[in-house]
Amino acid sequence: MNTHLHKSLCFVVAAMVSVFSVPCLLALAEGPESLTSIRDATAKPDIVVYPEEIKLGSARDFQSFVAVLRRDDGITEDASERIDWSIADPSKARREGFVLFPVADGQTELVAKYAGSEVRIPIVVSGATLRPDVSFTKDVMPVLTRSGCNTGSCHGAARGKDGFRLSLFGFDPDGDYFRVTREIGFRRINLAIPEESLFLKKAIGAVPHTGGKLFNPASDYYATILEWLQKGGNGDAADARPPTVASLAIFPPQAVIEGEGAKQRFVAVATYSDGTTRDVTRLAAFNSNNSGTAAIDDIGVVTAGRRGEAFVMARFDTHTVGSQVLALPNDLEYSAPPIEGDTIDTLVGKKLQQLRILPSGRCSDKEFLRRVTIDITGLLPTEDEYAKFIADTAADKRAAVINQLLERKEFSEIWAMKFAQLLMIKSTNQVSYKSAFLYANWLTDKFARNVPIDQMVRELLTSTGGTFASPATNFYEIEPDTLKTAENVAQVFMGIRTQCAQCHNHPFDRWTQNDYYGFASFFSQVGRKQAEDYREKIVFNRFSGEVKHPLSGKPLPPKFLGGEAPNTKGKDRREVVANWLTSPDNEFFAPSVANRVWAHFMGVGIVDQVDDIRVSNPPSNPELFDVLGKKLVEYKFDLRSLVRDICNSEAYQRSSQPNESNVHDTRNYAYAVVRRIPAENLLDCLCQVTDSADKFRGLPLGATAVQIADGATSNYFLDAFGRSPRATVCECEASTAPSLSQALHLLNGNSVSNKINQGKVLQRWVRDEKLSKEQVIDRIYVRCMSRQPTSDEKQELIGSVPDQGDPLPALTDIFWAVLNSREFAFNH
């Protein structure tokens, strides 16, 4: 579904921009009236009708449709009402409003005419005289889900509600069939007088029902259940299972609505495993992730609210799909800037244009140097680097400095640290310090030697041997539980949280219990035994051991998440899953890793949080999300090449000053996000500028906080500034939120005061190098903030330094003030 949706989006965007960027610029110079006339003179209206083909498969079948008018300024309008509809051959199908019904088998077309445009949608009718029986699984279950009967707060709760239990969101149709028809005798259904069934009377509120009235007797929902009961209330025979839902789609795939209160109707279509389709607009559950911008009602009509973007979703069966909706105010004054640059900038630019947002300008060279040095190396540019860069007049000096920085070892150290956090590398009662240390070194070595990340992950997941001799095996020691291991692999390397599906189908995503246990099954054969050294364990493949499904109690064969069930006979299952995971074709691995890299440099992920990628938490820029993943594959999983592209983009090099049009936007990279420097990096910067090193356990004096191998090693500074405690695989473990403790620590704590005294930087400058106080202030500024003080700043600061006597105390205070300043602690 994902690829399908993305393709449609690509198509819409491409079409929109091509018709819109040039004529619109031209037209705006002359005012809106001439814009209309140009439009009328040059083009017929661009009409799209969804779904793009219609199949009617039985006398019961019907299909609703919707037409969208795409204006050349990118706005879409629901044009269903305005269109002149007809059916090419009325003997095959008939139309009621915006719904088609079958008449006789054959083919015809739905014809939409509007202001000179004509769109024809093929209709295939088959089985027009057949009326298949109502199926419990295919027809009754969706009514229960749609009516909310099986939600967690009603009968879907683990122990049911008021004595009646259904499986949460219908993950267990057989169990539900049993409970509806057989539990407590025949209490719930009455086959002699179907209308008297408690099952129905509760739902229509004819008898007291805690959940109230869910539908009325005139509804199609009631009719479905009644007909099922009238025909005997049969279950689906084991040899005649109804087809399963293969995919779900929601149309239109994107809407750009203008003006509060404007509406757009959506249509949801399910495709079954036998190739038939079904209109599920009245059976799917709709919701919006931002109802203030785009509220959606239960028949799929979206109403635009305040300006912004939202994602409206339809859930049917175990599938959830969504459409992006942008809401723009009426009569917005906006002139589109040209979209140029490489792929990243083109895609970011297109999105900003859709939102009618202007990007901020380019940041200054000084800002750029500081920003990129902190992001790539975790340190500040030295005074020499600063001077050299500012003096450089080459046009491509930014690209050159990016290349230089990427060669530095600090780059690989930062990424080794980030993965050490995700892999929870830390000594505990179970994992010895030596194991943790060796494991961290193994990881650092991989990044230092630029081993492609896919290869590193394969080595990690398939590791075998002693936790000392083969340190990657610690992956299976730090988390010994099979289910958790599978969850962690999904979260760290695919950005997917599967935890919900352990107990029931995921309510906000596509993952079912079968997916969960099938994936866990890849890790069920990991064996562990004691090595000679009491601190060492040996991890090996047992070639036996299964994961059982909690409902059936039967072992589930290994199955890729969202993929097939491979043959693992005689193989190390971990090898099979590692190869699948790191394959360039894997739809999760590369994009999720690329998104983590992007978020590190841009302050916010395209999917945010970076490890919560799900249908209901879509990327802010789907095409960019895909493109970054493709780039990483194209670069053979070399992080440096991807970082080079990101840092060279205009999106990265923008000023951190928002403008009037983009100040409220936080997700579309219209300006650089101001970020507090992460704990480890901030401490390293502090050590760097004060020339005063810290000592961490197991590392030589002068080692940086980024190099800390064992997650159990910390100090107060790192804890107060939100270093990751490495307790879970969540990216959110590391925090950069400011706090009162941080302010107090910088003001009074030993980190700033002691380091200034220990490093003796000022003493050297004043006593050995005999610098004047102006020179000292200049150098403090350049060293810490990569800029010269302004003349005002300099003048005011110098006033506090006595002309006579020792200038050191006053200069120390200035140094202290700079290290306490917001400009120092933030990357901007």
Place this chain on the structure above:
Amino acid sequence: MRCYGNPLSRRGFLAAGTLGGLGLTLPELLMRQAVAEQKQYDFVEAKAKSVIHIFLPGGLAQQESFDPKPYSPLEYRGELRTIKTNTGEEFCETVPQLAKRADKFSIIRSMSHGEAAHERGVHNMFTGYKPSPALRYPSFGSVVSHEYGPRNNLPPYICIPNVPNEFAGTGYLPSSFGAFSLGADPTRDDFKVRDLDLAGGVDQERFVQRKNALEIVNRHFVSTSAADNVQAMNTFYQRAYDLLDTPAAKEAFDISKEDAKMRDRYGRNQAGQRMLMARRLVEAGSRLVTLTYGSWDMHTDITASIRGQMPALDVALSTLLDDLSERGLLDETLVMLTSEFGRTPKINADAGRDHWPKVFSVMLAGGGIKGGMIHGASDSTSSEPEENAVSPADLATTMYRLLGIVADKELMAPGDRPIEIVDGGKLIEPLMV
């Protein structure tokens, strides 16, 4: 910053647009509007000046604490017996000290929500909202901090020893309303809240000079950066200055100033010293102190686990109530004991109980709460609320009201999006004085 009580709010303008057709003149409309706003943001008297929120992470078993089921079968009631309280009710035998003081506090036996996963349950009990994929809600402490700000220069919202979970944060509110965490456990002998004294060799005069220099260095960047995190850091620096200038506030953090006998009374353990610390802080002016104690996720051998952890809680909480009473602070301090959910009606195969959000118990005392009440009831096996079910929104609404905050007041989320502090909560009036 928007002014919240302004009758010409964004919604007000919208209403003016739509009502125009009804022939109302603008002054008339404004008057009605103002009345409506006033009603909504009615001034309410604060009964409580501060809150001590004791949170028991993991999920406290209602059966093994305040809601035993002695007449249910053994696999439901568990191994522990009951004890009569001084009000004639029955508690589990694990809380003898509290049972002697049952007239001082009230129990809600019908707390109920639908989230059986720890993090989602915790979210409910720290924000009063169900978790939402689209919006992060602020915790109680952050809202109180937002509404009232500091008193006597003490941080308005303090966590002992650390911020207990990710939902105890500021949500959509600016990060400057975040908690101050002690950063160390007051149980430890070497306990000290760090960085409250000026660095060595820096006297008050020199500190002032340093502050001046910092002012000069900051001006350029701060005046041009509107980023929330930068502004929050500014606020925290200002708070730090205020705190450092107030000896009484600083002293509140120094638990060694407390009489050794009093420390013994509370118990020299996590429960005792954290509660004592909390009392010092609210006494000095902090508005909401959150502390955690123990680990209550008792999936195995619940009898032994409860016997291990409950005594310290029983003694410490009883002492806290006595101590607050003796100091005349109980009437103005709301003590709230909560957990993310309760535990299953039936003992499981490992002699433990699993997660159960359908019904569980919460204790409230002081700050405008009546003593000796039992509110609501669970059914015979503690599976469902039998009467007067209380939702997290109801509890939050009541807590805010006692603090003088009207919970349906709207705060501004990013994008000029008004969000009620609590959505649709009802006051638990029978418990309110």
